[in-house]
Amino acid sequence: xxxxxxxxxxxxxxxxxxxxxxxxxxxxxxxxxxxxxxxxxxxxxxxxxxxxxxxxxxxxxxxxxxxxxxxxxxxxxxxxxxxxxxxxxxxxxxxxxxxxxxxxxxxxxxxxxxxxxxxxxxxxxxxxxxxxxxxxxxxxxxxxxxxxxxxxxxxxxxxxxxxxxxxxxxxxxxxxxxxxxxxxxxxxxxxxxxxxxxxxxxxxxxxxxxxxxxxxxxxxxxxxxxxxxxxxxxxxxxxxxxxxxxxxxxxxxxxxxxxxxxxxxxxxxxxxxxxxxxxxxxxxxxxxxxxxxxxxxxxxxxxxxxxxxxxxxxxxxxxxxxxxxxxxxxxxxxxxxxxxxxxxxxxxxxxxxxxxxxxxxxxxxxxxxxxxxxxxxxxxxxxxxxxxxxxxxxxxxxxxxxxxxxxxxxxxxxxxxxxxxxxxxxxxxxxxxxxxxxxxxxxxxxxxxxxxxxxxxxxxxxxxxxxxxxxxxxxxxxxxxxxxxxxxxxxxxxxxxxxxxxxxxxxxxxxxxxxxxxxxxxxxxxxxxxxxxxxxxxxxxxxxxxxxxxxxxxxxxxxxxxxxxxxxxxxxxxxxxxxxxxxxxxxxxxxxxxxxxxxxxxxxxxxxxxxxxxxxxxxxxxxxxxxxxxxxxxxxxxxxxxxxxxxxxxxx
Amino acid sequence: xxxxxxxxxxxxxxxxxxxxxxxxxxxxxxxxxxxxxxxxxxxxxxxxxxxxxxxxxxxxxxxxxxxxxxxxxxxxxxxxxxxxxxxxxxxxxxxxxxxxxxxxxxxxxxxxxxxxxxxxxxxxxxxx
Numbered sequence: 001x002x003x004x005x006x007x008x009x010x011x012x013x014x015x016x017x018x019x020x021x022x023x024x025x026x027x028x029x030x031x032x033x034x035x036x037x038x039x040x041x042x043x044x045x046x047x048x049x050x051x052x053x054x055x056x057x058x059x060x061x062x063x064x065x066x067x068x069x070x071x072x073x074x075x076x077x078x079x080x081x082x083x084x085x086x087x088x089x090x091x092x093x094x095x096x097x098x099x100x101x102x103x104x105x106x107x108x109x110x111x112x113x114x115x116x117x118x119x120x121x122x123x124x125x126x127x128x129x130x131x132x133x134x135x136x137x138x139x140x141x142x143x144x145x146x147x148x149x150x151x152x153x154x155x156x157x158x159x160x161x162x163x164x165x166x167x168x169x170x171x172x173x174x175x176x177x178x179x180x181x182x183x184x185x186x187x188x189x190x191x192x193x194x195x196x197x198x199x200x201x202x203x204x205x206x207x208x209x210x211x212x213x214x215x216x217x218x219x220x221x222x223x224x225x226x227x228x229x230x231x232x233x234x235x236x237x238x239x240x241x242x243x244x245x246x247x248x249x250x251x252x253x254x255x256x257x258x259x260x261x262x263x264x265x266x267x268x269x270x271x272x273x274x275x276x277x278x279x280x281x282x283x284x285x286x287x288x289x290x291x292x293x294x295x296x297x298x299x300x301x302x303x304x305x306x307x308x309x310x311x312x313x314x315x316x317x318x319x320x321x322x323x324x325x326x327x328x329x330x331x332x333x334x335x336x337x338x339x340x341x342x343x344x345x346x347x348x349x350x351x352x353x354x355x356x357x358x359x360x361x362x363x364x365x366x367x368x369x370x371x372x373x374x375x376x377x378x379x380x381x382x383x384x385x386x387x388x389x390x391x392x393x394x395x396x397x398x399x400x401x402x403x404x405x406x407x408x409x410x411x412x413x414x415x416x417x418x419x420x421x422x423x424x425x426x427x428x429x430x431x432x433x434x435x436x437x438x439x440x441x442x443x444x445x446x447x448x449x450x451x452x453x454x455x456x457x458x459x460x461x462x463x464x465x466x467x468x469x470x471x472x473x474x475x476x477x478x479x480x481x482x483x484x485x486x487x488x489x490x491x492x493x494x495x496x497x498x499x500x501x502x503x504x505x506x507x508x509x510x511x512x513x514x515x516x517x518x519x520x521x522x523x524x525x526x527x528x529x530x531x532x533x534x535x536x537x538x539x540x541x542x543x544x545x546x547x548x549x550x551x552x553x554x555x556x557x558x559x560x561x562x563x564x565x566x567x568x569x570x571x572x573x574x575x576x577x578x579x580x581x582x583x584x585x586x587x588x589x590x591x592x593x594x595x596x597x598x599x600x601x602x603x604x605x606x607x608x609x610x611x612x613x614x615x616x617x618x619x620x621x622x623x624x625x626x627x628x629x630x631x632x633x634x635x636x637x638x639x640x641x642x643x644x645x646x647x648x649x650x651x652x
Numbered sequence: 653x654x655x656x657x658x659x660x661x662x663x664x665x666x667x668x669x670x671x672x673x674x675x676x677x678x679x680x681x682x683x684x685x686x687x688x689x690x691x692x693x694x695x696x697x698x699x700x701x702x703x704x705x706x707x708x709x710x711x712x713x714x715x716x717x718x719x720x721x722x723x724x725x726x727x728x729x730x731x732x733x734x735x736x737x738x739x740x741x742x743x744x745x746x747x748x749x750x751x752x753x754x755x756x757x758x759x760x761x762x763x764x765x766x767x768x769x770x771x772x773x774x775x776x777x778x779x780x
Contacts, residue, residue: 008672008761015664055707059736060662062758161692172688176710188710190691192723198695200688 023057051080075128097127157202157222182208329407330358350400357407373478377418385422419500425493455479517593520569523629530582530634537577560590659690660705672761687711698779701730721750728778
């Protein structure tokens with residue numbers, strides 16, 4: 001019989017899991033989008049996509065012998081078939097049933113992936129069965145699309161493939177994706193030409209003739225035609241509606257892209273190799289410098305040129321590898337609407353989630369670590385931030401609360417913001433927790449102090465904290481995760497108006513340009529991106545002020561920090577010192593060192609052991625001679641100057 | 653060298669089919685993930701036989717098959733259709749549309765190999 005060989009399909013499980021993931025995501029996305037629609041048209045493209053995803057998932061689950069998933073997908077498919085045939089309506093209850101089906105499918109697949117026992121699905125299956133067999137009394141359904149009639153033009157677009165076009169990466173799927181982007185494909189049909197070759201004829205509705213014209217050199221020709229002709233031409237309906245409106249999701253094109261799935265561990269290896277190359281090249285440069293004296297100048301110059309070239313090429317290689325690790329932030333963001341919807345429903349609030357910047361790219365490692373913290377902040381915004389409908393209306397606000405989740409690139413950082421238009425952080429509760437308060441002289445709240453209080457373990461403004469926070473990831477863990485990744489967390493709140501959390505994360509990991517400085521016999525590295533300039537300092541010109549020292553620089557008072565003092569290092573008195581000016585404007589600080597030794601590319605190795613965490617140091621590196629160099633945490637430096645300088649002391 | 657066109661929208665299944673058939677003598681593979689792509693590929697490569705899935709996003713497998721059978725140059729092209737267990741398309745419908753043979757997923761690799769081998773042995777080579 002056709003019994004599959006268990007050893008055969010077990011070697012395809014990775015492919016199965018990756019593909020199943022994509023289908024599950026598509027199913028969830030379609031269900032979410034259908035949730036907003038009053039009476040979904042049975043012929044809707046969303047339903048069709050949903051149906052196909054369930055069908056595909058059924059097929060591959062059968063192939064790898066994951067029967068439980070196959071059965072669930074089969075029942076989902078039956079339900080959807082009933083809906084598409086107008087026998088069952090897709091009301092809220094039925095949508096919930098389908099969502100339960102999707103959850104059950106995911107649970108089964110995840111359980112198989114982790115080697116856990118598979119969860120029982122009888123209840124979900126019973127629900128699905130029930131849904132598929134209910135008949136709708138009123139069988140009258142709108143026969144036309146519910147979208148308003150637009151006066152767009154119709155076109156006959158013909159594409160003739162050829163080896164030359166394939167060589168340029170242009171295939172029928174490429175053209176189809178382009179057409180989908182500019183309009184609606186009513187139908188597509190292949191035909192055999194007299195020459196024996198093939199052509200594809202698309203019926204397209206679009207106003208955007210310019211974009212159509214742009215494809216003319218790519219095997220495409222087109223002409224307008226009247227829809228009346230369409231009735232006479234048999235084609236294969238292949239429409240895919242793009243939902244319009246400001247809350248539309250980014251729809252990915254159906255054409256399979258030119259991608260390769262990569263094991264993250266391999267990328268880590270590549271990164272490490274690139275880092276080693278950087279260090280080796282630095283050593284080469286050092287040796288080169290020492291050998292200058294013993295070499296004829298022409299040879300030395302040639303060697304220098306090669307060294308410089310290699311430095312450039314290594315930089316490109318590094319950037320290339322880091323770019324491979326970049327993924328769009330949208331991968332994490334796309335779970336959020338479901339989270340918000342479910343939680344808001346559970347606790348009886350009305351919340352809209354607006355997402356921008358899904359295509360902002362961030363290192364894959366960073367975004368995986370940030371998944372839980374972002375989830376926590378979003379849940380907090382729903383649970384604690386947004387008020388109940390009654391309270392909002394009483395306060396003159398719209399009944400639906402809004403949460404804005406955004407990502408953008410600012411310089412060398414990625415900024416992720418979670419902002420809500422709710423009631424703001426409960427400052428009374430904060431005051432109870434922190435008697436000395438979070439206000440400064442002018443009566444406003446100091447955001448840093450506020451953050452310190454709410455990130456203290458055990459702090460919460462309500463007893464429902466557990467229910468809202470879900471998996472017990474508190475604010476303290478959010479902050480420590482962000483800081484571990486080399487980022488910063490900021491909060492901004494206004495009573496009655498809302499709260500905004502901003503997470504700043506470094507865009508790139510591991511290799512940065514740094515200024516190397518010596519203090520006593522300790523070497524430090526300061527990230528070049530933070531450095532404004534390097535200046536000479538006459539120690540006699542430093543004036544003490546409270547716990548700090550000041551000097552005049554460019555007509556202004558510049559606070560300075562003597563690193564020797566800060567890190568309790570022995571430094572012989574010197575007639576002249578250097579200061580590395582970091583930060584800008586009011587947060588500028590001069591870091592006083594003995595000597596600046598130039599700039600280097602350094603490979604950042606973070607200080608892994610929290611027990612030896614020294615405030616003011618964000619990581620370590622080695623310059624090729626084996627000695628450990630500490631990388632300064634510039635942010636802590638400038639903060640430290642304004643608060644009591646406890647920086648430099650070992651924290652417990 | 654006999655080229656087999658594997659058409660299925662699931663990259664996992666395409667991989668499995670290729671792996672199963674890889675042991676056959678003297679075969680090469682081309683792949684397509686959609687119905688339109690399958691037809692385009694056929695236009696540009698001489699293909700000995702097609703393994704064709706039915707459920708595809710842009711053009712249903714049956715429509716692809718009907719298209720092929722309606723044109724002289726593809727009329728004799730051997731096509732093995734892959735159907736999913738419990739699928740709507742009946743066996744009769746598939747054969748009537750012109751499938752040379754068909755196989756239900758999940759299939760055992762051995763069964764697939766022997767069926768394809770038989771197909772290759774018993775059908776004339778219609779590729780140029």
